[in-house]
Amino acid sequence: MSPLQLLLLSVALAMDCFAVSIASGIILKRLQWRTFLTMATLFGLFQGGMPLIGWTLTLWASHHTAAYDHWIAFALLIFVGGKMIYEHFHSDAPAPTFTPTRLAVILTLALATSIDALAIGISFACLGLTDMYTVFTHILIIGIVSFIFSLLGSILGATMGKRLNLNAELWGGLLLIAIGTKILVEHLRG
DSSP states (O other), X not given: OOHHHHHHHHHHHHHXXXXXXXXXXXXXXXXXXXXXXXXXXXXXXXXXXXHHHHHHHHHHHHHHHHTTHHHHHHHHHHHHHHHHHHHHHTTTXXXXXXOTTSHHHHHHHHHHHHHHHHHHHHHHHHTXXXXXXXXXXXXXXXHHHHHHHHHHHHHHHHHHHHHHOOOXXXXXXXXXXXXXXXXXXXXXHO
């Protein structure tokens, strides 16, 4: 895989992180560096770690993981997005329970957005990448690009959320459902 191909792959994988980070920034409506750095770090770790897991799993059972990875991502994103939309329409509660400052929420989002990266690890093995150094270099680049895109998305979302006074939970929930649906449709199409 050429450096340009690897960079383009890394950017493509980071797009879901970017979109979810924008939604999270919109919800927060202000810069929260600790949350943004935690989210970016976890998104980068998951985006980099999942190809390693996929590559390793392919060594013994690639057909098992490829069969259902998209359903896991779809279910997680639909759950989180649906919860956000529900909370938007049931706003009689004093504060929304969905908040991207909670570690459990960030971990769920990191897992959901990184399921596609599992398939990339499978493709690494199918392309004949057997050198551990090469695989680690690839996952490091994927993780760094995801970190950068996530951080930029959070900042952009917080800036937009503050200026536009958006209905954050509604739009964020719709965005997460759209991402989950996109993942499912792409995998079902083949």
